[in-house]
Amino acid sequence: MTLYFGYGSNLDARDWNAFCERWGFVGAELVPVSTALMLDCELAFDRYAASRRGGALNLRDRPGQAVEGVVFRANRAALYALDRKEGAPAHYQRLDRHVVLPDGHVLPVMTYAGPSQGYHAPHADYVGVVRRGQAAHGIAHDMMEAVARDAAPSLTIRHLFVYGTLMQGEANAHHLEGIARAPGRVAGLLHDCGAYPALSLGPGEVHGEVVELPLTRLAGMDALEDAAPGGAPGGMYRRSVLRVLTAAGVIRAYAYVMDEAARFPVISGGDWRSVGKRHAAWAAYAARSGKDERTGGA
Secondary structure, eight states: OEEEEEOSGGGOHHHHHHHHHHHTOTTOOEEEEEEEEEEEEEEEEEEEEGGGTEEEEEEEEEEEEEEEEEEEEEOHHHHHHHHHHHTTTTSSEEEEEEEEOTTSOEEEEEEEEOOOOOOOOOOHHHHHHHHHHHHHTTOOOHHHHHHHTTOOOOOSOOEEEEOSTTSTTSTTGGGGTTOOEEEEEEEEEEEEOSSSEEEEEEEEEEEEEEEEOOGGGHHHHHHHTTOOGGGOSOSSSEEEEEEEEETTEEEEEEEEEOTTGGGSOBOTTSOGGGSTTHHHHHHHHHHHHTOSOOSOOO
16 A cells, blocks of 8 residues: 545545546545645646646645645555556656644655646636545645635644743744744653753643744754754654644644654653753753754754
8 A cells, every 4th residue: 555645636535436437447445544734835726737627736845835635545556547647757746755644743655746837727627626625624725725816825834832942031042032922732742852852742741832933934943953844754853733722722833843752751741941950951062062053952
């Protein structure tokens, strides 16, 4: 089985089944696993599809944006059918990417995208198929509706959750100077790495702050946390998306998690401010490194 990330017409089971029946693809199974977010990209109607009588959805890079879709299990027959439906490799190509699941874990997937051909207005029938597929999986239509008009979509994720040295009054708070903060909590465990903490996914509760992060500052946050683009693993931290409980309700926010944080002791109560001598520990760490700003400390 291959894990495939769908974001357009393949979200709609009726459209998929009709295609397979029309072309005789027997046993082509797309089994939904979970909704997911593909980070640092957005939807675009920048591919022309004669079969759709207009523009068809595509993915294009957009740091800080996120596309919501569905991860499917695709068997061999489904992969063959998908290649035919997407016109691969001539029109769309298979890409290996990572997506973030609703619980914050990361998953490697395959998806399809092609070079931009510029905006092509979609036919109402195609928009209806995508809208129906999104509704079936509880996915909002906002981004798709905006790009159908060739308009800039709103950011899917606008906030950042911080829980360590980036909090107000902590060693790296200056990186978020001038941005309003609000208390927030996420599910997880907080670990003591000495000069800074790390968040791991799992049972428990971690206290921190939520900020509405300007898009221009996101690359700087990734660099500070040594996080790979697109939420991919491989850095010291990984940019994920978590549900944050705030006084105004639950929101989704970026958060930097450490997948190997279990090697560090857990901070009971999940609050970095409860740890003594944390400022001194950071100062010693910065002095050893010879730099004021080092990775770590979300």
